[in-house]
Amino acid sequence: MVWTARGATRILGAMGERVLIVEDEPELNAMIRDFLSAHGYESECVFDGAVAVRRVFEDPPDIVVLDLNLPGLAGLDVARTITSQTTVPVIVTTARGEEDDRLGGFAAGVDDYLVKPFSLPELVMRIAAILRRGKAGRKAAGRDDAVVRVGELRLDCDRREVFVGERSVRLTAVQFAILERLARSPRRVFSRLQLLESFQPDAFDGYQRTIDVHIKNIRKQIEANPRRPERLVTVRGVGYRLQDLPSEVVR
Numbered sequence: 001m002v003w004t005a006r007g008a009t010r011i012l013g014a015m016g017e018r019v020l021i022v023e024d025e026p027e028l029n030a031m032i033r034d035f036l037s038a039h040g041y042e043s044e045c046v047f048d049g050a051v052a053v054r055r056v057f058e059d060p061p062d063i064v065v066l067d068l069n070l071p072g073l074a075g076l077d078v079a080r081t082i083t084s085q086t087t088v089p090v091i092v093t094t095a096r097g098e099e100d101d102r103l104g105g106f107a108a109g110v111d112d113y114l115v116k117p118f119s120l121p122e123l124v125m126r127i128a129a130i131l132r133r134g135k136a137g138r139k140a141a142g143r144d145d146a147v148v149r150v151g152e153l154r155l156d157c158d159r160r161e162v163f164v165g166e167r168s169v170r171l172t173a174v175q176f177a178i179l180e181r182l183a184r185s186p187r188r189v190f191s192r193l194q195l196l197e198s199f200q201p202d203a204f205d206g207y208q209r210t211i212d213v214h215i216k217n218i219r220k221q222i223e224a225n226p227r228r229p230e231r232l233v234t235v236r237g238v239g240y241r242l243q244d245l246p247s248e249v250v251r
Helices: 026-038 049-058 075-085 099-107 120-139 173-183 192-196 209-222
Strands: 002-005 008-011 018-022 042-046 063-067 090-094 112-115 147-150 153-156 161-164 167-169 189-191 232-235 239-242
Touching (some): 026 042, 042 049, 112 120, 147 173, 173 209, 173 239, 192 239
Parallel strands (some): 018 063, 063 090
Antiparallel strands (some): 002 008, 161 167, 189 239, 232 239
């Protein structure tokens, strides 16, 4: 079944999981759409950033596949808008493959980053991995460990929500996965590679700097002073640790 409206094309897949494809090259957009459809996903195609943002707010997909080189609203601005105002995960696809470009994407809150030309099977694998993490969180409902508490910090792994005291904070899917890994073993030191493996099972050393960007973004949400973190601390030369702060320390 094909549905078209205001520049968008939707292919209904068998799995019911919906992917918004944001790519201004029609041939590549259609190629991604057809490959996802063959794997049972429902795909909606848009070709510029402003339409992408509108569609996310009108009818949120399960995940967004986003090209950075877009007409109109820039891809990174699209990513920042989506990740700051929704919980929809974002995978970036772009020809910009330098480390600074990848770090900039992760700083904008994206969940994964693929450099063109990329493998369509790998894209499907990464989409499936991110969506699987979301399902794992929903399956936590009713379990004794569905809610994790570390001092004033509370993670609801069913609803994928984070609270500092009574204040709700917004994290991306990847940021939540990192914080959950730390929160389930407070005071334990995790290396960057171990934290990468929380959301990317095929992680390797070359991507370890992306963890620093995610940690920086998490600190902005959970620390009173992100420049002087007291809760999510760096262990120099090793990695990161989540402190179990007593409530009187929290400001």
